[in-house]
Amino acid sequence: MVDDGQKEKVGDDNPAASSCVRDFASAEQGLAQPAKPTIPPEEGLRGWLTCIGAFFGVFASFGVLNVIGIFQITYQEGYLRNYSPSDITWIFALQICLMWSPGPLFGRIIDTYGPLPLLIPGAILEVLGLCMTSLSRTYYQIFLAQGLCFGLGAGAIFSACFVCTGQWFVKRRGLAVGIAAAGSGLGGVILPPFFLNVRSAVGFNGALRYLALFIGLLLLVCIALVRSRLPKKKWDVKTKWFDFGLFREKTFALFTIGAFFGMWGLWAPFDFLTSSAVASGFSTDLAIYLISLVNSTSVFGRVLPPYLGDKFGYFNMVTLSAFASAIAILCLWLPFDFHHSHAGLMVFGLVYGFPSGAWVSLLMPCIAKTGELATLGQRFGTFQLVVGLGTLTGLPIQGAILARQGGDIYWGLQMFAFLSLLISAVLSTCTIFILRRERGTWKV
Numbered sequence: 001m002v003d004d005g006q007k008e009k010v011g012d013d014n015p016a017a018s019s020c021v022r023d024f025a026s027a028e029q030g031l032a033q034p035a036k037p038t039i040p041p042e043e044g045l046r047g048w049l050t051c052i053g054a055f056f057g058v059f060a061s062f063g064v065l066n067v068i069g070i071f072q073i074t075y076q077e078g079y080l081r082n083y084s085p086s087d088i089t090w091i092f093a094l095q096i097c098l099m100w101s102p103g104p105l106f107g108r109i110i111d112t113y114g115p116l117p118l119l120i121p122g123a124i125l126e127v128l129g130l131c132m133t134s135l136s137r138t139y140y141q142i143f144l145a146q147g148l149c150f151g152l153g154a155g156a157i158f159s160a161c162f163v164c165t166g167q168w169f170v171k172r173r174g175l176a177v178g179i180a181a182a183g184s185g186l187g188g189v190i191l192p193p194f195f196l197n198v199r200s201a202v203g204f205n206g207a208l209r210y211l212a213l214f215i216g217l218l219l220l221v222c223i224a225l226v227r228s229r230l231p232k233k234k235w236d237v238k239t240k241w242f243d244f245g246l247f248r249e250k251t252f253a254l255f256t257i258g259a260f261f262g263m264w265g266l267w268a269p270f271d272f273l274t275s276s277a278v279a280s281g282f283s284t285d286l287a288i289y290l291i292s293l294v295n296s297t298s299v300f301g302r303v304l305p306p307y308l309g310d311k312f313g314y315f316n317m318v319t320l321s322a323f324a325s326a327i328a329i330l331c332l333w334l335p336f337d338f339h340h341s342h343a344g345l346m347v348f349g350l351v352y353g354f355p356s357g358a359w360v361s362l363l364m365p366c367i368a369k370t371g372e373l374a375t376l377g378q379r380f381g382t383f384q385l386v387v388g389l390g391t392l393t394g395l396p397i398q399g400a401i402l403a404r405q406g407g408d409i410y411w412g413l414q415m416f417a418f419l420s421l422l423i424s425a426v427l428s429t430c431t432i433f434i435l436r437r438e439r440g441t442w443k444v
Helices: 004-012 015-028 044-060 068-077 085-100 103-113 116-135 139-168 173-225 244-248 250-266 268-279 284-301 304-312 314-337 342-368 373-404 411-439
Strands: none
Touching: 044 139, 044 173, 068 085, 068 173, 068 268, 068 284, 085 139, 085 268, 085 373, 103 116, 103 139, 103 373, 116 139, 116 173, 139 173, 173 284, 173 304, 173 342, 244 250, 244 373, 250 268, 250 314, 250 342, 250 373, 250 411, 268 284, 268 314, 268 342, 268 373, 268 411, 284 304, 284 342, 304 314, 304 342, 314 342, 314 411, 342 373, 373 411
């Protein structure tokens, strides 16, 4: 059995782990009747295999969402040319929302039955969604296939990969979760050239089918490797899913609201950088390669800052990441809406990728540190619901601003993204000062 310190750490950053850890504690005190199996040692071969499998799973889920700019510009110039940018962004907003909002349900399924009941249906939904998108011609068909079907499958894969990786690592959890998260950045690097080359040979719909095949193969590896560290248990009908009373706690409220605003602004370059580049004189193909530039540096952003967060505090790192993302938009993207520069947009893509990738990877470790272990499950559920609403509304608002400015002037949505990330950074800073006063250290 693990010692008391390890038991607390296993559940500290992980919603699926907390209830199981309490069960083991009760067993050690003689409160449970049958002897429960021991928790396997942290890390080890099984843990690192899970981390590798999670890397492939995140590549095949979050990595596809990182290239939504390809679909935005393709639909604007193709099947959905009669729809506004705001209408089109609802497809991707739903996808991103489904990465977060079902988290309370997905987390409880993993907690109870392990990852396979999510991984297998999630893989089927992802592949089915891409195949059906290749057959879709109208807005509602694409919305249901790519937005709902693929988005729900990607959310299931995403949740299973991150929860299970977090279970296997305690001392180096930030590093392990960062490695898994790097799969999304690498997906954003590889998928644009893959998609462009295949599309030139077999067309857009054919490229979607090849993408489905590629994603399906990656998900087979994920299903084979990702396993839960904790044993299965019975479904607890008494467990609370949400607790909005948590907003009476200043640290939780400030950080959650800050994350909401951060999600409003974070995705703007991932979706609109390609179309803004075309408006600046880029060819469509060259503009799509900007997505690879953004994601190339986000690979390092998803690994290095979480690793440093283990040493210097997650809140400090996430706040720096939010400020850096906001400054990059203000200083390196906004000016080129007035003075077009191919090199300037490329530099912005490279600079923005690192802090934006870090910000996403650091959210969940931060929210786990805002309160007590006993309320961890409710904290994650409430946080994910609020963040999901942010992802659902941010891109459509930006698309509406773009449409209001004629469809080819981007400074409005750029300022919206900058201010949203700036508010997020300010609220995170306030959280740091409160935690500093409560805990007597700046390492928060």
